[in-house]
Amino acid sequence: MSPDDIRTELSAWLDANWDPNRPLIEWRNILVDGGWAAPSWPEDSFGRGFDVEQMAVVNDVFAEKGIVGAAQAGPRRLAAETILVHGNADQKQRFLRPILTGEHAWTQLFSEPGSGSDLAGASTKAELIDGKWIVNGQKVWNTSAHHADWGILVARTDWDLPKHQGLSYFLINLRQPGVEVRPLKQMNGHASFNEVFLTDAEVAVEDMLGAEGDGWAIATTTLSIERQGFARGRNERPPREANEGSIYDEFAKELEIANEPYTWYPQREGRVDLVMKRAMDTGAIKDPSVRQEMAKLMCMSRAAQLAAHSAAAKRKAGSNEIVPAGSIGKLGASVIARQSAHVHTMISGADAMLSGPDSAEEGVIAETLVSVPAISIAGGTDEIQKNIISERVLGMPKEQRMDTGPFRDIKRN
Amino acid sequence: MTEYTQDQATFREVVTKFLQAKSTPTDVRRLMASDEGYDADVWQQLCQEVGLAGTHIPEEYGGFGFGPVELGIAAEEMGRHLYCGPFFSSAVMAGYAILNGDSEANKQKLLPEIAAGSTVATLVLDSVNDPNQVGRQLRVTGKELDGTAPIVTDAHIADVLLVVASGEDGLGLYSVIADADGVKISPQQALDPTRKLSRVAFSGAEVQKIGHLSESGLNKTWDQISVALAHEMIGGAQQLFDSTLEYTKVRVQFGRPIGSFQALKHRCADLLLELEWAKAATHHAAFCLASGQEPETASMAKAMASDIYMEAARAAVQLRGGIGFTWEEDTHLWFKRAKASEVFMGSPHTHRERLLSLMEEAS
Ligand SMILES: Cc1cc2nc3c(=O)[nH]c(=O)nc-3n(C[C@H](O)[C@H](O)[C@H](O)COP(=O)(O)OP(=O)(O)OC[C@H]3O[C@@H](n4cnc5c(N)ncnc54)[C@H](O)[C@@H]3O)c2cc1C
Numbered sequence: 001m002s003p004d005d006i007r008t009e010l011s012a013w014l015d016a017n018w019d020p021n022r023p024l025i026e027w028r029n030i031l032v033d034g035g036w037a038a039p040s041w042p043e044d045s046f047g048r049g050f051d052v053e054q055m056a057v058v059n060d061v062f063a064e065k066g067i068v069g070a071a072q073a074g075p076r077r078l079a080a081e082t083i084l085v086h087g088n089a090d091q092k093q094r095f096l097r098p099i100l101t102g103e104h105a106w107t108q109l110f111s112e113p114g115s116g117s118d119l120a121g122a123s124t125k126a127e128l129i130d131g132k133w134i135v136n137g138q139k140v141w142n143t144s145a146h147h148a149d150w151g152i153l154v155a156r157t158d159w160d161l162p163k164h165q166g167l168s169y170f171l172i173n174l175r176q177p178g179v180e181v182r183p184l185k186q187m188n189g190h191a192s193f194n195e196v197f198l199t200d201a202e203v204a205v206e207d208m209l210g211a212e213g214d215g216w217a218i219a220t221t222t223l224s225i226e227r228q229g230f231a232r233g234r235n236e237r238p239p240r241e242a243n244e245g246s247i248y249d250e251f252a253k254e255l256e257i258a259n260e261p262y263t264w265y266p267q268r269e270g271r272v273d274l275v276m277k278r279a280m281d282t283g284a285i286k287d288p289s290v291r292q293e294m295a296k297l298m299c300m301s302r303a304a305q306l307a308a309h310s311a312a313a314k315r316k317a318g319s320n321e322i323v324p325a326g327s328i329g330k331l332g333a334s335v336i337a338r339q340s341a342h343v344h345t346m347i348s349g350a351d352a353m354l355s356g357p358d359s360a361e362e363g364v365i366a367e368t369l370v371s372v373p374a375i376s377i378a379g380g381t382d383e384i385q386k387n388i389i390s391e392r393v394l395g396m397p398k399e400q401r402m403d404t405g406p407f408r409d410i411k412r413n
Numbered sequence: 414m415t416e417y418t419q420d421q422a423t424f425r426e427v428v429t430k431f432l433q434a435k436s437t438p439t440d441v442r443r444l445m446a447s448d449e450g451y452d453a454d455v456w457q458q459l460c461q462e463v464g465l466a467g468t469h470i471p472e473e474y475g476g477f478g479f480g481p482v483e484l485g486i487a488a489e490e491m492g493r494h495l496y497c498g499p500f501f502s503s504a505v506m507a508g509y510a511i512l513n514g515d516s517e518a519n520k521q522k523l524l525p526e527i528a529a530g531s532t533v534a535t536l537v538l539d540s541v542n543d544p545n546q547v548g549r550q551l552r553v554t555g556k557e558l559d560g561t562a563p564i565v566t567d568a569h570i571a572d573v574l575l576v577v578a579s580g581e582d583g584l585g586l587y588s589v590i591a592d593a594d595g596v597k598i599s600p601q602q603a604l605d606p607t608r609k610l611s612r613v614a615f616s617g618a619e620v621q622k623i624g625h626l627s628e629s630g631l632n633k634t635w636d637q638i639s640v641a642l643a644h645e646m647i648g649g650a651q652q653l654f655d656s657t658l659e660y661t662k663v664r665v666q667f668g669r670p671i672g673s674f675q676a677l678k679h680r681c682a683d684l685l686l687e688l689e690w691a692k693a694a695t696h697h698a699a700f701c702l703a704s705g706q707e708p709e710t711a712s713m714a715k716a717m718a719s720d721i722y723m724e725a726a727r728a729a730v731q732l733r734g735g736i737g738f739t740w741e742e743d744t745h746l747w748f749k750r751a752k753a754s755e756v757f758m759g760s761p762h763t764h765r766e767r768l769l770s771l772m773e774e775a776s
Contacts, residue, residue, distance in 0.1 A: 116734050118666040141735055187730075187738055187745030289762040338727075345752070349542040349760055350564050353610060353753045356602030366604050369752055370745070373730040374738050381734060383676050403668030410668045 001050075006057045010036065011065075018067055020245025024254070027247060028070055028101035037070040037100040038080075045084055045092050046100065066243045068251045071102030073258030074144045079106040079152045079171075082222045086169070086210045095150075095171065102254060107148035108226075109139040109172070109196060110219060114413045116141075117384050119154075119223075120164050120216055121403070121412060124198060126155035133170060133203040135178070138195065143261050145181045145194040148174055152222060153203075154215050159408040166407050167215030171207040178202065188370045192261030226379065227326055267364065267371040268378070269333060270340025272301050274361060275347070284347040293346060297339045304332045327385045327393065334376040341372040417482070424479075425486045431463050432494035438743045444497040445606035445746070449570055451498035459498065460530025466504040467528030470512070475525030481637065481702040485644035485695070492648030495746055497607050499533045501645070502567035507534035507575045509637045514586050514624040523573065523588070536638075537562045537576040537589075537613055542756075543763050544635045551578035551615065553587060553622075558595070558615040568598045568611035576615075577626060584631060587620035594618065605753035607746060636711035639758050640702055643695040643711075643718035646754050650691065650718070653725040653747050654684055657732050664733075677732060684721075684728055691717040709771035712764035719761045722751040 001009070017030055031037040032046050040055050041047025050058065062069050080099045083091055098104040115121035124137025135155055145151070151172045158166035174181070178201030183191040210218050275294060279285040285294075308329055344365055345352050351359070355366030376382040390396045403410045417425075435455045444450055460466045469484040470476025477483070484505065491500060508527050511520055511534075526532035539550035539562045551560035558578055568574065574589045574596070589596060595618035603610045658681055661672030671677055691714075698714035701707045726748040730737035737744050755761065 111735070113736075114665075116666065121666065121668075185740035187740055187742075187748065189740070287762075289766070345756060346760060346762060348756065349763075350540070350756050352756045353564055353604055354601055355604040358601065359604075369604065370749065373727065373748070376731055377734055377738060381731070383674070386676065399674075401667070411665055412668070413663075413665045 001048075001054065003054070003057045006050075006054060007061060010058060010061050014061070014065055014067060018065070020066075020068075020243065020247045022247060024068065024247050024250040025101050025103060027068065029097075031070060032097055032100050038096075041084060041096075044089070045096055068247055070100040071254070073255055074105060074261075075108050075148075076104070076106040078108055078222050078225055079150065081225045082152060082218060083171070083209065085221050086214075086218050090206065091171070091209065104149045105144065105147055105258070107142045107145040107151045107174070107194075107196075108222070109142055109145075109151040109153040110222075111139065111141045113138060113140050117381055118403070119219070120167065121410070122154050122156055122167060123412065124153075124155040126157050126168060126170065126203070128157075128205070131205060133205065133208065135170070135172065135198045135201040135203060137198050139198070140184070140193070140195045142181075142194045142196050143192055144258070145174070145196050146183055147257060150174060151196070152209075154219050156407065157212050157215075160406045161213070162405060163403060163407045163410060164216040165213055167219070168212050169209040169215040169218040170203045171209060172198075172201065172203050173207075176201060186374070188264055188267075188367055188374075190261070190264050192264075227330075264367055264371050267368040268337065268374045270337035270372055270375075271344070271364060271368045272297060272336065272340045274364065275340060275343055278344065278347045278360065278365070282347055282349075282351075284349075287346075290343070290346045293339070293343050297336070297343050300332070300336050300339060304329070304336060307332075327388045330379065331382060331385045331389070334382050337372045337375045341369055344368060417486075421483060421486060424483055425490060427463060428465065428487050428490040429493075431459065432490055432496055435459075436491075436494040436496045438495075438746065441495045441497055441607055441743075441746055448600070450567075450607070450609035451570065456498045456500075457530055459500065460528070464528070466500060466508075466530050468504070470504075470508060470524050470528045474520055475528040481640060481699040482696075484641055485699040488641045488644040489648035489651075492645030492750075493652040495607055495649065495652075495750060499535070499567045499570060501608075501641070502535035502571070503527055503530075503533045505641045506536035506566070506638055507573070509634050510536050510575045510577070510586055511623065513630055513634050513637075514626075516623045519588065519623050532572045533567065533570055534573040534575055535565060535567045535571040537565050537568070537574050539563075539577075541758055543759060544631050547577055547631060548579040548584045551576060553578045553580040553585065553620055556619055556621075557617045558587065558589060558620045559617060561612065561614040563612050564601070565598075565611050565613045566608055568613050569600050569609055571598075574613065575623070576620065577631065578620075580622070582625065584626040584628075586623040586626050588623055589615070589618050589620050603753065605749040607750055608753060635758065636708065637702060639715040639764070640695070640698045640711050642754060642758055643691075643698065643714035646718035646722040646751070647688070647692050647695050649747050649750055649754075650688055650722040650725040653722075653729040653744070653751075654681075654688055656744075657681075657725070657729045661732055671732070680728060680732070684725055687717075687721045687724060691721040694718075709768045709775070712759075712768040712771070715759060716761040716764040716768065719755040719764075723755055726751040 013034055035048050038046055039048040039050040039058050042049050076099050080096060083095050110119055112122050112124060114123060126133045126135045151174050153170040153172045154167050155170060156166050157168040178199045180197040182195045184193045184195055185191045279294060284290045348360055348365060356363050359366050391398050444452060464477055465487050467476030468479050468487050472478040504527060511523055527534055538547055540546035541564050551562060571591045574591050576587045576589055577584060578587055595616045597614040599612045601610045601612055661677050662670055664671045694717045695714040698710040701710045729744045730748060736742050
């Protein structure tokens with residue numbers, strides 16, 4: 001379809017169907033049936049196979065008319081896009097619609113206390129007993145698990161195979177007695193994550209994604225989807241502020257819950273955007289030593305944007321050249337966040353001892369200073385990014401492995 | 414560089430033993446969540462049984478008559494154990510200010526009470542950034558004090574405020590009763606909840622003049638406080654370093670202890686280098702205070718201790734991975750103390766500037 005055709009057809013369809021006083025879920029079911037909930041998805045999965053340019057038109061029309069679209073927020077997209085790639089027809093049919101309508105919220109159950117950097121070292125156990133998978137173990141860092149209905153779960157089904165081969169991927173219903181979710185408070189006072197305890201939790205055989213032993217390969221898909229989203233802001237906003245209709249209230253409520261774990265995410269990136277304002281407000285802009293550090297930060301931050309743009313342009317031009325943009329970008333974000341925290345500290349001076357709503361920028365600076373340490377850990381630590389860059393991008397000789405052979409024989413905590 | 418004597422080593426052991434028992438992470442968490450921020454019984458024991466508040470106070474004023482070296486030892490161990498209480502505000506800050514003043518009457522009256530812990534005092538400075546900015550907000554006219562000090566440690570539990578303010582004849586040191594008319598003490602939310610902060614506003618509060626404060630007098634007090642703070646900081650940095658090193662030996666990923674990865678070995682080696690330098694500089698600064706030589710070493714100590722404390726704090730979180738970023742794990746308690754101490758009594762860049770100016774003058 002050409003951009004003009006899309007615009008015409010979608011506008012006509014919306015004029016006929018959109019009603020801001022419809023219940024949210026009812027509206028989204030209509031969207032799904034009309035093929036407008038996820039037009040980028042394939043035609044056999046509620047979509048239209050639209051490409052990036054076609055999607056841009058769709059998004060424009062939705063935005064112009066202030067239409068509430070399919071549910072997007074939180075980790076549900078990770079589940080949806082993984083199911084799209086690896087799910088069978090039955091799974092797509094059963095799971096994708098309630099994701100799009102917002103009826104089911106999802107969480108990611110990968111990391112464990114004993115396996116963080118070494119994600120493939122997961123030791124949560126799934127055993128097939130009487131025609132059901134019985135799961136035992138503990139997961140951690142599960143964003144939004146406290147209001148999730150379902151989880152994407154990686155668990156070990158074979159302890160005698162090498163560690164990457166013994167994992168399987170499950171879609172697990174969290175609304176069952178064997179699942180206990182406990183919030184995990186962070187050093188910045190927020191509780192965005194959870195620990196999830198699985199005790200004889202059950203998964204139906206038809207809810208395994210892919211085949212037994214495919215867990216790591218499928219998890220890799222999920223992780224690459226996650227990495228693509230890393231730099232993107234995850235905070236979705238309601239379409240317009242002044243829109244009237246009950247659906248906007250329902251939508252705002254949904255977003256409030258979904259976005260709550262992410263309110264401090266801009267702070268962990270160091271709030272470079274506030275540096276100049278703070279320096280001018282406080283007069284620190286006149287201090288030559290502060291100026292030098294500020295200027296360094298501005299150089300880094302601008303260069304990182306430029307490098308990211310040029311990498312994106314190369315990708316778009318279809319270049320096969322290995323662009324280390326992902327890991328470089330992530331590592332760069334850590335360096336920038338640290339320098340920004342350093343500069344904010346210099347600018348604030350002793351005022352950096354204060355926090356809370358009465359402190360600088362309503363507490364945002366203080367929150368930044370205690371949130372920045374997360375950026376070099378979340379989504380793969382700096383050390384792991386450096387290993388990836390040196391071994392995979394630069395082709396430097398690999399570290400000797402000590403985790404080969406049957407998983408049960410590998411040393412672990 | 415002078416070495417510690419046997420007595421000084423024994424003194425350290427006594428302090429350590431006391432704090433190991435009375436300032437555990439559980440105690441720290443309990444106190445940081447309270448409004449007062451300290452345990453009055455433990456404070457009494459610290460002053461009465463161990464006599465720490467009088468470490469540097471001469472015997473004729475009820476103290477032990479030790480010097481900055483012993484005070485440094487006490488502060489270092491308090492930093493290591495994140496002791497929560499008015500030791501730093503009352504004994505170190507107010508204590509030094511009074512000791513440096515020239516009012517014999519006040520020394521006789523206040524110092525024994527400070528050493529005994531029966532009076533809690535704190536030093537009110539309208540800038541804890543830079544000695545050159547002190548006296549711009551707080552002013553005394555006649556016997557009345559006006560103005561605001563935005564950041565004062567432990568004012569919420571203080572009986573007496575020692576205030577540096579500008580009077581008709583320049584800077585002076587004044588004392589004010591904490592609950593007098595015209596004194597408003599408003600507790601502030603602190604980034605580091607283990608050291609309580611208040612904003613203190615004066616409007617016509619009645620003061621008693623302790624003495625004139627020359628620029629060099631103010632700088633001397635500032636240096637003494639900075640050196641004690643630097644000790645506190647290297648103690649904290651050492652604690653973070655030790656616990657992190659231990660963690661890298663026991664945490665296993667990829668079938669091996671994470672400490673076996675060269676990236677972490679090198680990071681720990683770098684930390685050790687910087688820590689050893691900061692400790693050497695800080696200990697030396699205390700000896701210099703005692704001997705009156707090399708005045709630039711105070712700023713050197715504060716700058717280097719600030720840098721290593723933050724370096725160690727960043728590494729302590731990073732090398733623990735996700736668990737290091739949680740509230741449950743104790744690392745953040747020291748991380749926040751490191752961040753707050755970095756900017757208290759002068760940021761590293763302020764101290765580096767001071768250090769260089771002094772070296773420039775001397776050459
Ligand atoms: C704010 C935040 C958000 C997060 N969000 C999510 C989430 O949404 N989903 C999710 O699944 N997880 C999430 N995590 C978990 C995160 O992915 C892990 O914490 C991270 O991968 C590190 O694992 P770990 O905590 O087990 O640390 P460990 O793996 O134990 O690492 C400890 C230290 O060892 C180092 N190390 C480990 N292996 C090597 C090596 N081979 N070479 C050199 N150094 C090494 C690490 O770099 C680190 O410094 C989040 C964590 C945080 C703090």
